[in-house]
Amino acid sequence: MSKILELREKRAKAWDAAKQFLDAKRGADGMLSEEDTATYDKMEQDVMNLGKEIERLERQAAIDAELSKATSTPLTGKPGAKMGKDETEKTGRASDEYKGSFWNAMRVKAPMPSVLNALQEGTDSEGGYLVPDEFERTLVEALEEENVFRTLAHVIKTSSGDRKIPVVASKGTASWVDEEGAYTESDDAFSQVSIGAYKLGTMIKVSEELLADSVFDLEAYISKEFARRIGAREEESFFNGDGKGKPLGILAAKDGAEVGVTAASATAITADEVIDLFYSLKAPYRKNAVWVLNDATVKQIRKLKDSTGQYLWQPSLVAGTPDTILGRPVKTSAFMPTAAAGAKTIAFGDFKYYWIADRQGRTFKKLSELYAANGQVGFMGTQRVDGKLILPEAIKVLQMKAGTSSGSAS
Template identity: 75%
Template sequence: MNKILELREKRAKSWEAAKAFLDTKRGTDGIVSAEDTATYEKMEADVVALGKEIDRLEKQEALDRELSKPLNTPLTGKPIFQGMESKSGRASAEYQKAFWNAMRTRSGEGLDPVIKNALQIGTDTEGGYLVPDEFERTLIEALDEENIFRKLANVISTASGDRKIPVVASKGTASWIDEEGAIPESDDSFGQVSIGAYKLGTMIKVSEELLNDSVFNLENYIAKEFARRIGNKEEDAFFIGDGSGKPTGILAATGGAQIGVTAASATAISIDEVLDLFYSLKSPYRNKAVFVMNDATIKAIRKLKDGQGQYIWQPSLQAGTPDTILNRPVYTSAYAPTIAASAKSIVFGDFGYYWVADRQGRVFKRLNELYAATGQVGFVATQRVDGKLILPEAIKVLQQKA
């Protein structure tokens, strides 16, 4: 049996055992003793640990598949045949080779005219070089691994200037009309949401010895490190950014999601409040809606039952699919607030209405002199991005009592 499937089944059985234990240990007043609570929490921790192990194995399996792909056989020349795709500009093999040669070589030194000419197609106005198209897609894939928002949101690319997005502010209605009566006017009203670009950057330092080592995969290192740093900062802004020098987060006081439910407690959540949040979202949005919350909030939700006595959190048995709450997918993020007074602890809605706008072209610059005394070379990586919730009613949040 597949190891991942075996662990998923084991996780499901462990969860059923934990639920059964909790049900049998509840007193007539619905309270579980401290000793039994400790036992249950250990059982629940095993479920969480199995989930994390499944995630690790799935990522390892994906990496193994990538590394097990057959290598190209030696070729004496570049194969050319009719209909073969030819790439130009920043996607061309010529530009990619010149780009990474420039990253490994001191600026202006060791670059022959052919390489310099090839880099002209990607010269940035501030002195850097635009990342090759193929490598740019690698960065986006790496960001997806770090950032759940890019999986759920609507990601677009903009070339320059603000992107104006038309939004219907209010809709017209029909009316009952008497015979020969005039038909009243009822127009839709339209507004606009503007998405710009905020600059996000990071610096990476590499020793000259490591940089000159042909075994060192510079492309892979920069892609992963850039993804980790940018992904973390992006996710933070997409959740709680205030729109000042950064994107407007989904939990922002102004421009963020609407409050669907205010919990009666500052430190707990009830099943009725989760159901109220679920139905506070209009039915058309619920079709594609997902739950997003912190791991600590998931732990509190696991103990809740619906009106039929069924636990509302259910583990996934199929690889690549998330766990569910009320039959809707649930995702976790470290940047979602934990349960606390006034915290917006649960987000539920169609994240396709949150738009992430990437300004086309990420830029790398090589810094030769800044760290020369320590035998290091710096790389500055920047990108411009913005994010906004286009339609606030498409996402609702549960806010804890103040």
């Protein structure tokens, strides 16, 4: 942890040096010369590289802490005493029998009858098998690593059918009442948001030789690949999905996040616009709000100051805490648009009001014959998921100025 703290302090000093250079080299018009711009870009890149190394070390520390946990529990019962089934054996998809049978079925060409019997617990309607509980948790954790949106949103599990979520559309108000006067009726109005499930899948091919090798960790490989592919596609939809065959993203024109600020430029963002976006969000949402933008936009924000001369972006000096803009955490995603005409470039709000619904469990199906001619075995992974912003006012976005159209291309 001391190494992480050392790098955080080093990054803070590098950022201070970059700010001082920027202040010293800005001309009367607030611009840098071409040579100074190249120098500043190099200094800023060093700050970004240090930030990425800090993130890597923090992930490594978290993994080390997890692996160092005890793998068994101490014996506390009396010698010779028989322990009950509930204390020693898990049932259903969490049982050791199901887990062993599942991975045996994934590896061997024709599972034994005993293996198939054990897997009846988790057979899905399309001939695949629901993954064991422990493996599903591994997949979910891996998805959260690959998918920043899942760490911010509210995730629920549904079994079947659409999930109806009641939402207060408008709230009643109080009024002054004269002595012995009549009370004014003022009811809350309710609406519903429906969350269903869209199918998202991927297929992985593994050679028969590798599959037969006991050293090959099939569980870890599938978990990593599933997370990389599914996580990226999910996050893209949670931001930009149109609700047609996929979740409805926060940047959708209808039922997405509300536009808090429209920038005066199609490509540049000012400090005042960032501050206006901050205050466009109602105060109750601001206390849990985060900024989400891509790395290119962060690069623009780093150069901005408020009216007191303080930079809006501040690096974190404490391990495990994110950088901030105006005191609120910053998260980056490659799926947030860059600054361009009409683009919604910055999102700020409480992302817990975006609900992600995972339908049942994740399913794997083994395809033994499809790629047999090439000496390969296919694995098809599927999950059903939906996502919607329950309260559009909980997240505000900064939208760049729209491009102008004329007789020529805009």
